[in-house]
Amino acid sequence: MFHWLEKNPFFFAVAVFVVIAFAGLVEILPNFAQASRPIVGAKPYSTLELTGRLVYIKNSCNACHSQLIRPFKSETDRYGHYSTSGEYAYDRPFLWGSKRTGPDLMRVGNYRTTDWHENHMRNPAEVVPGSIMPAYTWMFTNVADVDTAYAEQLTIQKLFGVPYNAELPMADGSKATVALADTLDGARASALEEAKLIAADMKDQGVKDAVAAGQVPEIVALIAYLNRLK
Amino acid sequence: MNKTVLAAIAVIVAMLGATYLAVGTAGGIGGDGGLVNKLAVLGAVVLVIVTTFVVTKYVRQMQNDTASGKLADENWDGIGEYKNELPFGWAVIFLGSIVWAIWYFLAGYPVNSYSQIGEYNKEVTVHDVKFNEQYKNMDDETLKEMGGSIFIVQCAPCHGLQADGLGGKAADLHERISAESVKHVLMNGSSNNLLGTSMPMPDRNGLLNTNTNALITDAEIDAVSKYVAGGLKATEGADVFAGACAACHGADGKGMEMVAPNIAEMSPAMIDMVLNHGKKGAMGTMPAFTNLTEVQHKAVDAYVSSLSKK
Amino acid sequence: MENRPLEYDYTVAKLFMYNTIFVGIVGMLVGVILAWQMAFPGVNTFLGVNLAEYTNFGRLRPLHTDSVIYGFVLSGVWSSWYYIGQRVLKVSMAESKFLMFVGKAHFWIYMAASIVIVISLLFGITSSKEYSEFEWPLDAGIVIIWVLWGISIFGLIGIRREKSLYISIWYFIATFLAVAMLHIFNNAEVPTWLIAPGVGSWYHSVSMYAGTNDALVQWWFGHNAVAFVLTTPIIAMIYYFLPKESGQAVYSYKLSLLAFWGLMFVYLWAGGHHLLFSTVPDWMQTMGSVFSVVLILPSWGSAINMLLTMKGEWQQVAASPLIKFMIMASTFYMFSTLEGPIQAIKSVNALAHFTDWIVGHVHDGALGWVGFMVIAAMFHMAPRIFKREIYSKSLMGTQFWIQTLGVILYFTSMWIAGITQGMMWRAHDEFGNLAYSFIDTVAVLHPYFTIRAVGGTLYLVGMFMFAYNMYKTMTSSRVVEESELQNATPMGA
């Protein structure tokens, strides 16, 4: 049979394709619907948080940082509760990473704060002596891309039914709503409101001035995202 | 002995030496790393030995054997192909691995009866039982030592290994409080749950100096800030303190239950409040540490309060 | 007609060869920079603080992986395809104007896309998915490139004179089909521009999958991208170049056959080993582990077949640096395909995942197996394409030893670093608290990061020697006759 296949390229190719496609069907499909169900307490990203997530991706923080806490005592001691599938329901793309040159960040919002991030991102080695993380000075002046984040929010709301402007159950029994503006201007304004809260806890005068002038520096968006990781 | 075999042995010895070194640096293969550490090292060892052994075997065949076999009819750009049988060992191990895989799924390790979360829960329970037993009654020294070990991992990233606050980025834990921090509190008030309730500290607009019967002034704020930061020992600022603060914080600054916290010295109770609720002040914000256990809290409280006692 | 030697047309093979050498150097230079950045973070600003946005580790890392994998390796693969394809199918590209056009279009569109990719990665335009960072316009470009290659493969097969497909062709076909499938599914994404036209950047897109599902598809892709870019086409190459260079017949057809179909079947199941202890269901993880172990055998099958092809030919191995490259490649192939399965065992992965041991595994495959095989292929083809002998055999020999030393330094240092770090992360002190803060586990790695950087630099030095040797071969070494080009490659001193 194999000899015959080797003389008949078309059937050879079909045979190869069948053999390689088979595994994908069996392995990937069965769990698809279940894994995309959000856990109680999961919230979609706000405009500013999503903007920060784009900054995270733009700078490939995921090259050094994971966002996946494995169920080992050594990891839950260091980073907090192990990850569960439903927590990632609003993560497009997922950002688990595959290398921990730096620590996991899945719940970094629980144990680091705005001012710490500000100091650390400007000069990691000054906060953590011996750190090999690069300094991200340009984030203090680059203006973040709020518009693209808003476009992404509209897309996921429309296509994937991400529940913006809807009451969501939280773990403690309360309800929470993540607002999504109707217009681009509205989105920019709400991102700016969030940015003001962050900037108030920061010390960099340039950043404060920029926010006061209606701009969102990348660092502010990024910190909003990092604080949200819980 | 043949040069190839010598080279193979050299490779094996070098890699095993390197592994030994790695294990040594990381604190040894035993301890609580347990099975995982052992298996990883075993894997590393097997990897080097098997690869080197097998490749050496074939290199010896290159050196000593000759090619033979029946050639296939086809020939591609001058490349022929022997119709040799499968290498016996390879075929047997391949078959064996398939049988093993099937067994693994169906019997050895039935796919639906293993859960990594179950395994985790077991790991944690076993650990908790053991440690609760072992550290039920700790003396102060042990408590402090344990607190120090937690501090290095959980607190040092902000407060620094020396707990000196890294040049004002977080609180210097060797002293109760800095002058800037006191001033910040006086200017802005404070509502950090330091008493375990939401009782706030008023800002300057709520601070009446009974000596002058007027709201506290800029100069008085400066003076009393230095006074408090200095441990309430100086003479300058003492009158302001007595007039404006002592009513709540007590004449000695050691606080009053349900009224105001101890600002004269670090107390375990105050530290515990910070751990439970976090703290926002002049330097920035400290997060709450609710993930630590009660024993761990006690340990950290003991360690941190010991820092400022010279 | 049948007996007249064909005039093969190597125009396209030649173009891809130039690019292999060029991108090989650029991509590995970036790798060397990354390695030094991890040892000495000051290197993040090596072009000054103002350019650090474009030269920091995070920005450069995807540039490294994508340029070596899709630049250096794929160019090497395609150069080999446009060479081997004609020869084992016994047809010349010159016989079909159409296929010649397709080949050239394949190359030039690929070059254009490569330039856009480099620029976009430097600007931080990435979807974050490892080895699949490109945004949708580039994904579409990649489809075009891939289809052109497919036309070239099946076009050439369509007009072949040799009825039966040689093993190398099997592997090229598998590469083509698998990558096509993987690329399409992993890049299922919606441009935001479709839903919100004019808002934000037009090239941005959102993945069709969320969270765990996204991870599952990504690592089904990621693992098999390794399989079908860094493995199957390289096997295609060694099955041609080693027997050809040595003049020996392939040891066993049966072994070729079983190893091929075994590899096809087993590889696709093993992707779960990238997701061990994650939130994908336990049974999928178990499947990934088990199939990884089974995968040792089909992988070793090809390697053993190659080693046995050299049975009794030690004098050739000893004499020819070119054959040394290929024997060493097989050895590293065996090493990394045993290492991978060991790392795929759950308990071992618990320690090894996220550490530098994985990076070590990557590079003993990438440098020792893939890199060496691509280099060997170029050395074998150059004299036949340019009708000149290899400029310097001794330079090639020196390159071989320098690069071998480089690989050894790389993987040994990462092996130690990984095991050390993995154990330190897990260590608890006598009180049951974590024994090390994270930065402790970074600081201990400094010496190993430095050794790795030295090893990588040595490998890069070897790449420069390679480029120089090839340049001289193309331009000024001794011209050779067709008769000198049967088996062993002619080399100058």
Ligand code: HEM
């Ligand atoms: C039998 C064959 C192989 C198996 C079972 C295997 C298994 C593995 C495993 C378990 C990991 C680590 C996953 C993790 O914990 O993050 C890994 C990573 C990797 N392997 Fe292999 N491996 C094999 C062969 C190869 C070969 C020949 C190469 C060629 C260069 C290769 C390239 C890679 C790459 C690039 C990664 C890194 C993926 C990432 O970015 O996380 N592997 N492999």
Ligand code: HEM
């Ligand atoms: C001079 C040679 C090279 C050097 C110095 C080098 C260095 C590096 C460094 C420093 C990293 C980052 C590791 C980390 O994040 O911890 C890396 C990643 C990587 N390199 Fe290389 N590299 C070289 C050649 C290559 C080649 C030739 C290939 C492929 C054919 C390759 C494929 C990769 C891959 C796939 C990764 C990602 C690994 C992962 O995510 O696990 N490298 N390289």
Ligand SMILES: [Ca+2]
């Ligand atoms: Ca990776």
Ligand SMILES: [Ca+2]
């Ligand atoms: Ca894409």
Ligand SMILES: [Cu+2]
């Ligand atoms: Cu894999």
